[in-house]
Amino acid sequence: MEINGIAHIQLTVNDLARAMPFYEEVLGFMGMKAVVKNPEFLYMIGGRSAVAIVRCSPENRDAVFDQRRIGLHHVCFRARSREDVDAVHEFLRRRSVKIVRPPSEGSWAPGYYSILFEDPDGIRLEVNFVPGKGHLEDLQRLPLSRLPE
Numbered sequence: 001m002e003i004n005g006i007a008h009i010q011l012t013v014n015d016l017a018r019a020m021p022f023y024e025e026v027l028g029f030m031g032m033k034a035v036v037k038n039p040e041f042l043y044m045i046g047g048r049s050a051v052a053i054v055r056c057s058p059e060n061r062d063a064v065f066d067q068r069r070i071g072l073h074h075v076c077f078r079a080r081s082r083e084d085v086d087a088v089h090e091f092l093r094r095r096s097v098k099i100v101r102p103p104s105e106g107s108w109a110p111g112y113y114s115i116l117f118e119d120p121d122g123i124r125l126e127v128n129f130v131p132g133k134g135h136l137e138d139l140q141r142l143p144l145s146r147l148p149e
Helices: 016-029 082-094 135-141
Strands: 009-013 033-038 041-046 049-055 075-078 099-105 113-118 124-129
Touching (some): 016 033, 016 041, 016 049, 016 082, 082 099, 082 113
Parallel strands (some): 009 049, 075 124
Antiparallel strands (some): 041 049, 099 113, 113 124
């Protein structure tokens, strides 16, 4: 069996009223559309992916996001070009979104180019571009027992 990607990611936020407009704008800019929206839930679909946003439980309202705690570290969306990454940067900059790392190259794969930013609760989001198939080419050539660590 081989999976066909990730069907959806569900993010739990503290202030849903503040997070919903943020995600509708940002994910909408990236081509995703809201297919379910109510006071307790947002579900957006696009690019063969989906993102759900829900409110945290009342007993966790005082907690803050910590990417080093067990659970989610960050979410990375794949762009089709470096120009798309730059367009996201300009879009976020105009909206005064907290940018952790502006568009830059990284060593994670040949040609890796990305931006890292935060949602209103501090959940880190990334948009990257990797030319060609990136490490997927390596995976197709190497037997599983010889994958890099």
